Amino acid sequence: MTSVINLEKIKEITENLDLVQAMEEGFIAYSNEQTVVPPVGELLFDEPKGDAHIKYGYIKNDDYYVVKIASGFYDNPSLGLASSQGLMLLFDQKTGVPKAVLLDEGYLTDLRTAAAGALAAKYFAPEQVQAIGIVGTGIQAKWQLEMLKSVSSCRNVYLWGRNQEKTAAFAASLGTEWTPIIAKSPDELARKSNLIVTCTPAEVPLIPAAAIQPGTHITAVGSDTPHKQELEAGVFIKASLVIADSLNQSKSRGEIFKATQAGTLEASRVVELGTAIQSGITRKESDITVVDLTGVAVQDIMIAKAVYHHYKTSTKC
Amino acid sequence: MTSVINLEKIKEITENLDLVQAMEEGFIAYSNEQTVVPPVGELLFDEPKGDAHIKYGYIKNDDYYVVKIASGFYDNPSLGLASSQGLMLLFDQKTGVPKAVLLDEGYLTDLRTAAAGALAAKYFAPEQVQAIGIVGTGIQAKWQLEMLKSVSSCRNVYLWGRNQEKTAAFAASLGTEWTPIIAKSPDELARKSNLIVTCTPAEVPLIPAAAIQPGTHITAVGSDTPHKQELEAGVFIKASLVIADSLNQSKSRGEIFKATQAGTLEASRVVELGTAIQSGITRKESDITVVDLTGVAVQDIMIAKAVYHHYKTSTKC
Numbered sequence: 001m002t003s004v005i006n007l008e009k010i011k012e013i014t015e016n017l018d019l020v021q022a023m024e025e026g027f028i029a030y031s032n033e034q035t036v037v038p039p040v041g042e043l044l045f046d047e048p049k050g051d052a053h054i055k056y057g058y059i060k061n062d063d064y065y066v067v068k069i070a071s072g073f074y075d076n077p078s079l080g081l082a083s084s085q086g087l088m089l090l091f092d093q094k095t096g097v098p099k100a101v102l103l104d105e106g107y108l109t110d111l112r113t114a115a116a117g118a119l120a121a122k123y124f125a126p127e128q129v130q131a132i133g134i135v136g137t138g139i140q141a142k143w144q145l146e147m148l149k150s151v152s153s154c155r156n157v158y159l160w161g162r163n164q165e166k167t168a169a170f171a172a173s174l175g176t177e178w179t180p181i182i183a184k185s186p187d188e189l190a191r192k193s194n195l196i197v198t199c200t201p202a203e204v205p206l207i208p209a210a211a212i213q214p215g216t217h218i219t220a221v222g223s224d225t226p227h228k229q230e231l232e233a234g235v236f237i238k239a240s241l242v243i244a245d246s247l248n249q250s251k252s253r254g255e256i257f258k259a260t261q262a263g264t265l266e267a268s269r270v271v272e273l274g275t276a277i278q279s280g281i282t283r284k285e286s287d288i289t290v291v292d293l294t295g296v297a298v299q300d301i302m303i304a305k306a307v308y309h310h311y312k313t314s315t316k317c
Numbered sequence: 318m319t320s321v322i323n324l325e326k327i328k329e330i331t332e333n334l335d336l337v338q339a340m341e342e343g344f345i346a347y348s349n350e351q352t353v354v355p356p357v358g359e360l361l362f363d364e365p366k367g368d369a370h371i372k373y374g375y376i377k378n379d380d381y382y383v384v385k386i387a388s389g390f391y392d393n394p395s396l397g398l399a400s401s402q403g404l405m406l407l408f409d410q411k412t413g414v415p416k417a418v419l420l421d422e423g424y425l426t427d428l429r430t431a432a433a434g435a436l437a438a439k440y441f442a443p444e445q446v447q448a449i450g451i452v453g454t455g456i457q458a459k460w461q462l463e464m465l466k467s468v469s470s471c472r473n474v475y476l477w478g479r480n481q482e483k484t485a486a487f488a489a490s491l492g493t494e495w496t497p498i499i500a501k502s503p504d505e506l507a508r509k510s511n512l513i514v515t516c517t518p519a520e521v522p523l524i525p526a527a528a529i530q531p532g533t534h535i536t537a538v539g540s541d542t543p544h545k546q547e548l549e550a551g552v553f554i555k556a557s558l559v560i561a562d563s564l565n566q567s568k569s570r571g572e573i574f575k576a577t578q579a580g581t582l583e584a585s586r587v588v589e590l591g592t593a594i595q596s597g598i599t600r601k602e603s604d605i606t607v608v609d610l611t612g613v614a615v616q617d618i619m620i621a622k623a624v625y626h627h628y629k630t631s632t633k634c
Contacts (some may be wrong), residue, residue, distance in 0.1 A: 002420050004321050004402075004418070018631055035359065036361075038358060038359065039362065041355060041371065041373060042355065043353065043355065043374070043375065043382055044353075045382075045410060045411075047374075047378070050411075050412075050413060052373075052382065052408070052413060054358065054371060054373060056360060056369075056371060057357060057360070058360065058362075061364070065360055065362075065369065066369065067384075067386055069406065069408070071408065071413030071414070071416075073411070073412050073413045074424065076413070077414050079412065080400065081412055081414065083412075085408075085412065085413035085414050085415065086413070086415070086498070087319075087406075087415050089386065089404075091369070091386070091388070091402075093362060094362075094365055094367075094390070095367075095390050095393050095398055096367060096369060096388030096389070096390045096393070096402035097398065097402050098386075098402065098403070098404050098420065101321070101418050103319050103415065126528060148339075163529075185530065232443045232519055
């Protein structure tokens with residue numbers, strides 16, 4: 001029997017999952033070369049403009065293999081639909097039998113991205129976070145804050161977004177547990193926060209190197225292509241520890257790619273997230289650290305597994 | 318809402334579909350370069366041995382895009398499971414919204430393959446079929462005969478399979494409408510039949526060129542890799558018309574690939590199925606013709622569309 005799990009059920013299930021832990025296990029498996037992840041498949045559409053990406057893979061000697069189909073159709077909002085659409089599929093790794101269809105509409109991709117941000121903070125944020133700085137006001141900004149709650153007790157948050165109205169709405173949307181302050185600029189945000197998370201699709205850097213204070217950790221979430229860039233390349237001159245979710249992907253996309261191109265970062269200095277966690281690298285309180293997340297298929301594998309496992313267990317009871 | 322259509326429902330629906338017509342439209346679109354079909358994605362597994370293939374694509378300016386996941390795990394029968402597993406997904410081509418999950422367990426792949434065989438016979442079989450010859454005794458052999466009923470009134474069938482017991486069981490399994498004769502050899506089968514369909518995974522040719530009589534049509538279904546071969550390469554010296562489902566694929570797999578390698582066939586003589594149908598090429602009654610089917614993703618697109626369209630229409634009533 002193939003289980004079909006709809007978005008409502010997925011939302012209910014994910015409230016009970018430790019996704020940060022799931023991402024940790026996934027990144028460790030990835031860095032230990034325990035995953036099989038072929039190149040991403042792509043379909044492009046002209047009228048209307050859109051794209052679909054097909055990601056698939058598995059962890060060796062595991063129970064499942066996972067296929068994710070995710071699309072972006074940028075005219076969708078004019079039809080009252082989200083631009084992002086998609087689903088995940090889970091198959092038995094030993095027989096090929098389809099075990100589950102997760103009709104998540106892109107929800108799990110948002111969550112696994114945010115959970116990786118929280119994982120980065122869990123290991124590399126300063127011990128005393130005075131203020132969190134969130135750059136960007138989209139759904140990912142919201143999820144990053146939500147996930148950070150499990151790894152940091154700080155509830156002071158500086159917000160900045162290009163659109164003032166959206167920024168104000170984002171600040172207003174945060175629950176009473178948060179104390180939001182809207183920053184006048186990314187510069188101000190960076191000067192006042194020592195845990196910065198950037199989650200915009202910027203192609204021109206927003207965060208000035210000069211504004212980064214000693215003892216700051218930055219997680220760069222937005223850039224996942226060769227063109228996007230949120231951090232000035234000079235940030236990497238100040239950083240004593242630079243971590244990539246995927247060393248391989250950082251050769252062709254993301255902040256690390258941009259900085260190595262600009263000559264402010266030697267590729268040999270970059271450590272992979274799963275390796276850094278296992279090796280127990282620690283920071284001095286005055287260090288500046290950067291984790292660059294471009295998104296790795298093992299995150300999809302881990303979150304699909306976690307959802308299905310919970311579904312199966314709870315359905316049995 | 319994403320429709321989830323299970324195998325039982327799919328079987329019920331396909332009884333009401335004109336799949337030969339659907340394949341005809343699909344091959345014409347394919348030969349007219351109206352399809353977008355990127356390279357097949359592949360996952361390989363070691364313990365137990367298995368593989369999964371991910372095929373995806375669409376017809377330009379159509380309503381849907383289609384993704385098919387099909388796997389083969391060859392230890393499955395020892396677990397009481399079919400080796401082949403899989404499903405098809407149908408997405409809105411204009412928004413990316415998932416429209417349907419077809420939990421077909423490989424059933425639709427069997428059907429679309431057989432429907433292409435019937436399409437080949439519809440256009441290229443001799444006007445008077447004295448006897449159909451079916452080489453192979455598997456599920457595809459059964460489906461080829463079933464589909465041929467809609468395009469030929471001949472019910473005399475010569476059967477041959479490597480395993481005598483399975484061949485006898487296959488003959489016994491045919492309904493009373495058929496008059497089956499078990500051939501002593503592929504040679505006898507070829508001499509007595511003027512519509513031959515080969516559907517085995519043979520890697521050493523079964524059908525001797527010398528046995529093929531004038532006025533015979535052959536549809537070669539089994540070979541879809543660079544290694545498989547059912548027809549002696551000399552068959553192509555005798556053939557006046559040679560058709561490939563995909564000219565591109567015939568450069569690297571199937572009977573045509575083998576014959577061009579052996580020097581018995583000039584690649585320039587090969588016509589693509591969709592082109593041959595449109596151009597109205599006809600045979601003289603004494604001609605020997607060959608259609609080589611290696612399987613094209615447009616067949617998956619067409620059958621998934623046909624099933625979903627029927628499902629949607631019948632559910633509305």
